[in-house]
Amino acid sequence: MTTSTAAPAVSNAKTKQVPETGRTWRTGRTGRTGRTGHRRSLAPGKRLPATRLIGPAVFLALWAAASAAHLLDPGAIAAPWTVLETAGQLWTDGTLTTDVLTSLERAAYGFAIGLTAGVALALTSGLSRIGEALIDGTVNLNRAIPTLGLIPLFILWLGIGETFKIAIIAIVVYIPIYLNTHAALSGIDSRFVELAEVQGLNRLTFIRRIVIPGALPGFFVGLRLGLTGSWLSLVVLEQINATSGLGYMMFQAQNYGRTDIILVGLLIYGVFGLASDSAVRLIERRVLSWRRSLSN
Amino acid sequence: MAPLAQQLTRPAVSLRSLTRSFDGRTVLDSVDLDIPAGQFTALLGHSGSGKSTLLRAVAGLDHQVVGSGELTAPERVSVVFQDSRLLPWRRVLDNVLLGTEGNKEAAERGRVALAEVGLAGRERAWPSELSGGEQQRAALARSLVREPELLLADEPFGALDALTRIRMHALLRRLWERHRPSVLLVTHDVDEAIVLADRILVLDEGRIVLDLTIGRAHPRSYRDPLLGEYRERLLAALGVREDVPSEDGLVTKDSK
Numbered sequence: 392m393t394t395s396t397a398a399p400a401v402s403n404a405k406t407k408q409v410p411e412t413g414r415t416w417r418t419g420r421t422g423r424t425g426r427t428g429h430r431r432s433l434a435p436g437k438r439l440p441a442t443r444l445i446g447p448a449v450f451l452a453l454w455a456a457a458s459a460a461h462l463l464d465p466g467a468i469a470a471p472w473t474v475l476e477t478a479g480q481l482w483t484d485g486t487l488t489t490d491v492l493t494s495l496e497r498a499a500y501g502f503a504i505g506l507t508a509g510v511a512l513a514l515t516s517g518l519s520r521i522g523e524a525l526i527d528g529t530v531n532l533n534r535a536i537p538t539l540g541l542i543p544l545f546i547l548w549l550g551i552g553e554t555f556k557i558a559i560i561a562i563v564v565y566i567p568i569y570l571n572t573h574a575a576l577s578g579i580d581s582r583f584v585e586l587a588e589v590q591g592l593n594r595l596t597f598i599r600r601i602v603i604p605g606a607l608p609g610f611f612v613g614l615r616l617g618l619t620g621s622w623l624s625l626v627v628l629e630q631i632n633a634t635s636g637l638g639y640m641m642f643q644a645q646n647y648g649r650t651d652i653i654l655v656g657l658l659i660y661g662v663f664g665l666a667s668d669s670a671v672r673l674i675e676r677r678v679l680s681w682r683r684s685l686s687n
Numbered sequence: 688m689a690p691l692a693q694q695l696t697r698p699a700v701s702l703r704s705l706t707r708s709f710d711g712r713t714v715l716d717s718v719d720l721d722i723p724a725g726q727f728t729a730l731l732g733h734s735g736s737g738k739s740t741l742l743r744a745v746a747g748l749d750h751q752v753v754g755s756g757e758l759t760a761p762e763r764v765s766v767v768f769q770d771s772r773l774l775p776w777r778r779v780l781d782n783v784l785l786g787t788e789g790n791k792e793a794a795e796r797g798r799v800a801l802a803e804v805g806l807a808g809r810e811r812a813w814p815s816e817l818s819g820g821e822q823q824r825a826a827l828a829r830s831l832v833r834e835p836e837l838l839l840a841d842e843p844f845g846a847l848d849a850l851t852r853i854r855m856h857a858l859l860r861r862l863w864e865r866h867r868p869s870v871l872l873v874t875h876d877v878d879e880a881i882v883l884a885d886r887i888l889v890l891d892e893g894r895i896v897l898d899l900t901i902g903r904a905h906p907r908s909y910r911d912p913l914l915g916e917y918r919e920r921l922l923a924a925l926g927v928r929e930d931v932p933s934e935d936g937l938v939t940k941d942s943k
C-alpha cells in the first residue's frame with residue numbers, strides 16, 4: 392500500500408465483518424417536511440387573520456339569541472350577560488382573583504415539572520440504549536395506568552394539600568411530551584445519519600445539529616398535548632379536593648345551583664386553555680420557521 | 688501540495704480483492720482498483736450491479752456489511768448523494784458549513800464555495816426555497832468546502848432535468864479543474880460518463896469488466912462523433928446493442 396495514513400473510517404486494511412456499531416436510527420417522517428408547499432392547490436389556502444375566533448363567536452351569538460328568546464331555562468344555563476355580571480361581581484369581591492391565581496399557580500408548577508421531566512427522560516432514553524432500556528418501558532407502563540386513578544394513592548402519600556395536585560398534573564404533562572419527543576428523537580432520518588458520518592461530525596455535534604432540531608416538531612406536538620392535559624387535570628383535581636381555585640369555586644356553585652358561576656369557571660378555563668395553546672403555537676412557528684407546512 | 692506528476696502516480700484510492708455481500712449474495716466480487724490522485728473516474732453499471740456498494744465501501748459507510756479485502760482512501764473524503772441531503776432546518780450557508788470548525792475563516796470559505804457554484808447571495812435561504820438544481824449545487828458546495836482529496840458522487844444529477852444536468856456537468860468539470868480532487872462518479876448515464884470522465888469503469892456482476900481511458904480534450908461536446916466510439920464500447924460492455932431492434936427497441940444482455 393502506498394498511501395499514507397488514512398482516516399480510520401475508510402482505511403480498514405483487511406476489512407472484515409464490522410459488528411453493529413452504535414445505534415441504528417429508523418427512518419421517520421421528521422426532516423422531510425419543508426417540501427409540502429409544492430402542490431399549493433391541495434393546501435387549504437392562506438389563513439385569514441383571527442379566523443379561529445369565528446367558531447366561538449357564532450356559538451356565543453347562538454347562546455345569546457336562545458337566552459333572549461327564552462328558549463333556555465336560566466336555571467340550567469344562565470344567559471351570557473348574567474354570566475358576565477356574575478364574573479364582574481366575583482371580581483370585585485376579590486374571590487375570583489384568588490381562585491384564578493391559585494389555579495394558575497398549580498397549573499404552572501405542574502406543567503413546569505412535567506415539561507422538565509418529559510424532556511429530560513426523552514433525551515436520556517432517545518440518545519442512549521441503556522437509558523431507553525430503563526426508561527421507555529417504564530413510561531409506557533405509567534401511561535397504561537389512568538393517571539387520575541392514582542389520585543387516592545397520591546393523597547395518602549403526599550397529603551391532601553397542593554403537592555399531590557401538582558404531582559398529578561406533572562404526570563399528565565410529562566407523558567405526551569416524553570412520548571412525542573422520544574419518537575421524534577429515534578425517528579431521525581437515516582440519510583441524515585449517513586450525512587453526519589460523511590461530514591465527520593462527532594457525536595455531540597451530530598446531536599446538536601441534527602438530532603435535536605430534527606426532533607423539535609415532535610416535541611412541540613407533545614408540548615401542546617401536555618398543555619391541554621394540564622388544564623384538563625386541573626378541572627378534575629380542583630373539583631375532587633380543594634379549598635380554593637376555579638374548580639372549587641364551581642363545585643361550591645353546584646351546591647347552590649348557580650349555573651352562572653359554573654359558566655364563569657368554564658369560560659375562564661377555556662380562555663386560559665386557548666391563550667396558552669396560542670402562545671405555544673406562536674413559539675412553534677418562530678422556532679420552526681424553516682417549515683413550509685399547511686399551517687403557514 | 689505535491690507536484691502534479693507525483694500526484695498522478697500516487698493512488699488516492701486503492702482496492703485489493705474487495706468483496707462485499709448481502710445475505711450471502713456476493714455483490715462485489717474481489718474487485719481490484721487503483722485511482723490515481725487527481726483522476727476523474729466514472730463508474731458505470733446496470734442497476735443493482737454494485738456501484739453504490741463500492742462507493743459506500745470507499746466512503747467508509749458500509750458498517751454492518753459482510754466483506755473482506757483491502758481498502759485505502761485519503762483522509763479528506765467528501766460525498767455527494769443523489770438527493771442533496773440538505774438539513775431543512777439550517778440555512779444554506781449553515782448547511783454548507785456542517786462539519787467545519789464554525790469560525791469566521793470557515794464561514795468565508797463557505798461563502799466562496801457557494802459563489803463558486805453560483806449561489807452567491809442565497810446564503811440565508813432555507814433549503815426548501817431552492818430549486819432542485821440549486822439544492823444539488825449547495826450540496827456540491829458543502830462537499831467542496833472541506834477541500835476533499837477524494838470526491839465521491841453517487842448519481843449526483845440523477846434527480847435533475849436534462850438541461851440542468853448539462854449545466855451541472857460543466858460546473859462539476861470546472862470545479863474539478865480548479866481543485867483537482869480525485870473523483871469517483873457513479874452514474875448510469877453513459878453520455879454523462881463520456882463527457883465528464885478521463886477514465887470509465889464498467890461494473891458488472893460484481894467485477895470491473897471494462898476499464899476505459901478517454902483521451903479526448905475538454906470541454907467535450909455531446910455531439911462529438913469520436914465520442915460515439917466510446918459510447919458503443921461502453922454500451923457493448925453493458926450488454927446493450929443499439930443496432931438490433933427488438934420489441935422495446937433495445938436488446939439487453941439479460942435476455943441471453
Ligand SMILES: Nc1ncnc2c1ncn2[C@@H]1O[C@H](COP(=O)(O)OP(=O)(O)OP(=O)(O)O)[C@@H](O)[C@H]1O
Pocket residue numbers: 709710714732733734735736737738739740741875
Ligand atoms: N443494505 C442492503 N441489504 C441487502 N441488499 C442490498 C443492500 N444494499 C444493496 N443491496 C443489494 O446489492 C446489490 C447492489 O446494490 P447497489 O445499490 O450497489 O446497486 P447500484 O449499482 O448502485 O444500483 P443503482 O444503479 O440502481 O443504484 C443490489 O442487488 C441490492 O439489492
Ligand SMILES: [Mg+2]
Pocket residue numbers: 738739740841
Ligand atoms: Mg446506486
